[in-house]
Amino acid sequence: MRILIKGGKIVDPAVSEAEADLLVVDGVIREIRPVGAGGEQAACDRVIDAAGKLVMPGLIDMHVHLREPGFEYKETIESGCAAAAAGGFTAVCCMPNTDPVNDCPELTEFILKKAQAAGTARVHPVAAISRLSEGKRLCEYGELKAAGVVAVSDDGRPVESGRLMRRAMEYASGFGLPVISHCEELSLAGDGVMNEGAYATKMGLPGIPNTAESVMVLRDIALSELTGCPLHIAHVSTKESVAAIREAKKRGVPVTAETAPHYFTLTEEAVGQYDTHAKMNPPLRSAGDLEAIVEGLADGTIDVIATDHAPHAPVEKEVEFDHAPNGIIGLETSVGLTLRLVRKGVLTLGQMVEKMSLNPARILGLTRGVSEGLPADLTLIDPEQEWTVEAAAFRSLSRNTPFIGWTLPGKAVLTMVGGRIIHG
Amino acid sequence: MQLRQKDILDMDSLSTVEIELILDTAAGMKEISLRPIKKVPTLRGKTVILFFYEPSTRTRTSFDIAAKRLSADSLSISAKTSSLVKGETLIDTARNLEAMNPDILVIRHSSAGVPHLLGRTMAASVINAGDGMHAHPTQTLLDLMTVKEKKGRIQGLRLAIIGDIAHSRVARSDIVGFTKMGAEVTVCAPPTMIPAGINALGASVTHRIEEAIDGADVIMMLRIQLERQKDYLFSTVREYAKYFGLNVRRLQKARDDVLIMHPGPMNRGVEIASEIADGPYSIILDQVTNGVAVRMALLYLVAGGVRHADSD
Numbered sequence A: 001m002r003i004l005i006k007g008g009k010i011v012d013p014a015v016s017e018a019e020a021d022l023l024v025v026d027g028v029i030r031e032i033r034p035v036g037a038g039g040e041q042a043a044c045d046r047v048i049d050a051a052g053k054l055v056m057p058g059l060i061d062m063h064v065h066l067r068e069p070g071f072e073y074k075e076t077i078e079s080g081c082a083a084a085a086a087g088g089f090t091a092v093c094c095m096p097n098t099d100p101v102n103d104c105p106e107l108t109e110f111i112l113k114k115a116q117a118a119g120t121a122r123v124h125p126v127a128a129i130s131r132l133s134e135g136k137r138l139c140e141y142g143e144l145k146a147a148g149v150v151a152v153s154d155d156g157r158p159v160e161s162g163r164l165m166r167r168a169m170e171y172a173s174g175f176g177l178p179v180i181s182h183c184e185e186l187s188l189a190g191d192g193v194m195n196e197g198a199y200a201t202k203m204g205l206p207g208i209p210n211t212a213e214s215v216m217v218l219r220d221i222a223l224s225e226l227t228g229c230p231l232h233i234a235h236v237s238t239k240e241s242v243a244a245i246r247e248a249k250k251r252g253v254p255v256t257a258e259t260a261p262h263y264f265t266l267t268e269e270a271v272g273q274y275d276t277h278a279k280m281n282p283p284l285r286s287a288g289d290l291e292a293i294v295e296g297l298a299d300g301t302i303d304v305i306a307t308d309h310a311p312h313a314p315v316e317k318e319v320e321f322d323h324a325p326n327g328i329i330g331l332e333t334s335v336g337l338t339l340r341l342v343r344k345g346v347l348t349l350g351q352m353v354e355k356m357s358l359n360p361a362r363i364l365g366l367t368r369g370v371s372e373g374l375p376a377d378l379t380l381i382d383p384e385q386e387w388t389v390e391a392a393a394f395r396s397l398s399r400n401t402p403f404i405g406w407t408l409p410g411k412a413v414l415t416m417v418g419g420r421i422i423h424g
Numbered sequence B: 001m002q003l004r005q006k007d008i009l010d011m012d013s014l015s016t017v018e019i020e021l022i023l024d025t026a027a028g029m030k031e032i033s034l035r036p037i038k039k040v041p042t043l044r045g046k047t048v049i050l051f052f053y054e055p056s057t058r059t060r061t062s063f064d065i066a067a068k069r070l071s072a073d074s075l076s077i078s079a080k081t082s083s084l085v086k087g088e089t090l091i092d093t094a095r096n097l098e099a100m101n102p103d104i105l106v107i108r109h110s111s112a113g114v115p116h117l118l119g120r121t122m123a124a125s126v127i128n129a130g131d132g133m134h135a136h137p138t139q140t141l142l143d144l145m146t147v148k149e150k151k152g153r154i155q156g157l158r159l160a161i162i163g164d165i166a167h168s169r170v171a172r173s174d175i176v177g178f179t180k181m182g183a184e185v186t187v188c189a190p191p192t193m194i195p196a197g198i199n200a201l202g203a204s205v206t207h208r209i210e211e212a213i214d215g216a217d218v219i220m221m222l223r224i225q226l227e228r229q230k231d232y233l234f235s236t237v238r239e240y241a242k243y244f245g246l247n248v249r250r251l252q253k254a255r256d257d258v259l260i261m262h263p264g265p266m267n268r269g270v271e272i273a274s275e276i277a278d279g280p281y282s283i284i285l286d287q288v289t290n291g292v293a294v295r296m297a298l299l300y301l302v303a304g305g306v307r308h309a310d311s312d
């Protein structure tokens, strides 16, 4: 199988940003050469005209909730992977808070088998830190790694015990697994349902202070420093967290961080008149926090853009604001929302590729890049194709997003995994 | 003149002109309550559902009397007695109620924003009778009516609200309503009971009751809820009463024509001394009387009534 991708602009900081032809043979990038060189076009099974398109190393969303097993009415591995492919992602990492929780090799194998059967985006499972994510006993990290997990996290349920977190980091580092931390101090978050501040006060909703996040970020940075274990901070939402991570990196602590498109796009005011599509955990913050997140992305403090794709059924979101579940879907809007930052001059295309592909790959021990000899995991993006987000067009089973009706500046037009086209 | 929106959700969504209209209409309605036969046929054939997810004998009774004095058919449903509620989502319940074609739904709920959700879902007019910590517009309207009756104006008055501001929908609605009508509002409580960014609603803040009382034309005392101790909002009732309770000694520092309000129910001897609650400055019972008049006015206005049309 020979595929020729013609005339696209390659975006990979390791390569120079230049237009080139890409020859993919049997799932591997065989040759990168000047546009029009070679001339054996006729010998190719498929020729893709990529003129005016960006050719990126395959995008990775390292924070996704696929909901299977247990909540297949929200999303399945198949529908989630289809949404990923449509959004330009060649791979996703699925969080373990399914039912049952992914805390054993059998469940990891089940997920990988389902993903294989779906045959679209790659799935790299994240296993639980503790059995049932209950914060009591460690999972079998060695067995889990052998089964295919790329990291451990009790996402959704913060690890309350500092002692357990310390041991988890020590134990995980022995197996070469990074620990992903959902940083939330539960007693400070209390019964809060949105960001603490004037808007929550006006709406009569209990607030969650920034401190509920940053206190845990500081604890986990200290534990990472103590144990030497690579720590990845999930969904950073506050300026205090950004400052703490920036400072820790300067000290050489092995910490990395992600934020989600909603935290660099929306503020707490998106709650409007109790719109549950603006309810997530951590909550949308103030304009000052948004600014700090954007700065953190620009200066490299925040390494990764990940969506925290969290599907919920309409009947679950169409309820009292304080009863509504947290989270929004994100796989199919992430590229468009990130391109808005590129349009604004906040990020270069090279940085976009780092945050959506190369950095997640580095953190998780995966391979990505547009260079000869690497697997042909590629995302083609049309940076000029404006489009309007429509609920009916989603591949995800769920529709819970505040971005319906938004016009975004560009989108993924082709997604390729190991030389197979899974979208476009 | 009519109200612009079908629902009464909070004080933010009412204009000053609408507030004046409601207060004027309520003054007319109060007269009905003073007649030997306290009933007019104005809302005959209209159905009012009183849907109280949270127990509140006081507000529910006030709405019930208001509806009956206007000859509407009123029906009370409480969350505990209703088979509508078990295992059903709020939207399902709303759709079921809607199928009974009510004209007005009066809703009390422990979650902020429920009246908004019902208002969006239902064709009936929704009146917010208190939603979580968010709003209690009918309380604020009756407070405005009572103060206006006594003082002849709202413009330029100074209102002090003393107590657990953070958990009080009455405080939020009164801050918005009184500042909108030209009053100055100060809130007073220990810092644990002052919510973040309350200044943005238009209130100034003090942690000393003497400062709050000084120069106030109206003092609103809020009920202190004992279970807030568990959330570390204050230490002991004794200390709370000592530093934030309204007693006779403190009242001597107030203006001679000060008015004392309380949305009820009171903790006598805690946030308010009995002598004050029952004393000459107290307008607490006027608040209750005016509560019926304000609710009659609202039922009438949201039912589409045109002012003065009730004079026949």
Ligand SMILES: [Zn+2]
Binding pocket: A155, A156, A182, A234, A235, A281
């Ligand atoms: Zn999380």
Ligand SMILES: [Zn+2]
Binding pocket: A063, A065, A095, A155, A156, A308
């Ligand atoms: Zn998550």
